[in-house]
Amino acid sequence: MSRTRPRLFAAAAGTAAALLLTACGGSGTAAGGPWKPSKPIEYVAPANTGGGWDTLARSTARILEEDDLVDRPMRVVNKPGAGGAIGWAYVANHAKDPHKLFVTSPPILLVPMAGESDHSHRDFTPIARLMSEPLAYVVKNNSPIKDFGDLADRLKADPKKVSVAGGSGPGSLDHVGLAGAVQAAGADPSKVKYVPFDGGGEAITGLLGGHVDVAVAGASEAQGLSKSGDVRVLAVSSGERVKTLPDAPTLVESGVDYEFDVWRGVMGPAGLTDEQVAYYEKAFAEMVKQDSWKKERDRFGWTDAWMNSGEFGEFLNDQEKELGEILSSVGLKKK
Known part of the structure; x- marks a missing residue:
């Protein structure tokens, strides 16, 4: 691939x-x-x-x-x-x-x-x-989705059961960064339930409010809530780990051969x-x-x-x- x-x-x-x-x-x-x-x-x-x-x-x-x-x-x-x-x-x-x-x-x-x-x-x-900066793929800290591989498996099995928020419109930044990663993981990106918000901050707010299962945002937008323990970062889209999110694996580390720089x-x-x-x-x-x-x-x-x-x-x-x-x-x- x-x-x-x-x-x-x-x-x-x-x-x-x-x-x-x-x-x-x-x-x-x-x-x-x-x-x-x-x-x-x-x-x-x-x-x-x-x-x-x-x-x-x-x-x-x-x-x-x-x-x-x-x-x-x-x-x-x-x-x-x-x-x-x-x-x-x-x-x-x-x-x-x-x-x-x-x-x-x-x-x-x-x-x-x-x-x-x-x-x-x-x-x-x-x-x-x-x-x-890279994108970060995040879930609530208590989410049953454990890592990006788990997310990909769920999207393959029944994409309608997983909703993903992004801070930009359909076909835009977060959507493309999500679609490319999902496609590289072997799932069909056209079937992903993508929910657009006006900015990564609002996308993560939607996640915390229980309106979606996953959010995609810039790494800088996710770092504060990651440090506080409110969200967990499944992966980042850079080639190397991000210093501000040191515990978050890259997509490549997660077995997904994809990188996306914002x-x-x-x-x-x-x-x-x-x-x-x-x-x-x-x-x-x-x-x-x-x-x-x-x-x-x-x-x-x-x-x-x-x-x-x-x-x-x-x-x-x-x-x-x-x-x-x-x-x-x-x-x-x-x-």
Whole structure:
């Protein structure tokens, strides 16, 4: 059985037009030097509080401000719904506005391919890829499901008896990470009863409330409740064990030949100028060098996965093809 491992912009403003735009509060370059934001930056987390997008947005906003890496406040705004599509649709409606950013991850590719969003990654400007982490497959601590092999056996025997929550919509991040693992374990992913929530935090809340039997979420979203003993991690999707979940085996250790890395990064609306992209790219590049970022990274078990704007754009195009193949193989790709 082969191992599946997904590996998972705009011209400079003319001087006269730029000065006019700046004078009018627009997005051009100021007369005294390179572009800087002229008002607070709206930083969208396309999910409810407590999930991976929200955690990354709030962590990075705080570091950027406290370490004086941005010239204006970063105001985190939660816009949940439709697996992230509500949040990025909001940003898409503010083309050329350099005071709008959003955190993103594989759903920006997966949700459109599943037919659940009218906007693809090509409708936005890549800023930077920041980090990655694995998925965690979790159950309540008293669940009769003992390990991932046990889960796979139950899904093979009667998939209708097992419900699995994910923090993204059908055909999106958690669903694909689940489907790929289930398929590698020999079960039929198209028959799994998948229940979508708006964020991994809500998926785990649904699990604790007894609404589902299993939840899939980012490892950082599961670690707190794992430490408290409320949930038990059946497996993580990384190639190696995660320091923040040291007792959780990998899927490979569980006999399932599958890995899935969840990257996360930052994008802006379409039509940003080169100088605007460069401003934010530099701020985030400096951020990942800060001790404050490294502490946050280690606290959540994230792995540095830096890419600049151009590299991130190429990566997104390549991963769209790879993830499209996975969606097709499990019958989830609609367009």
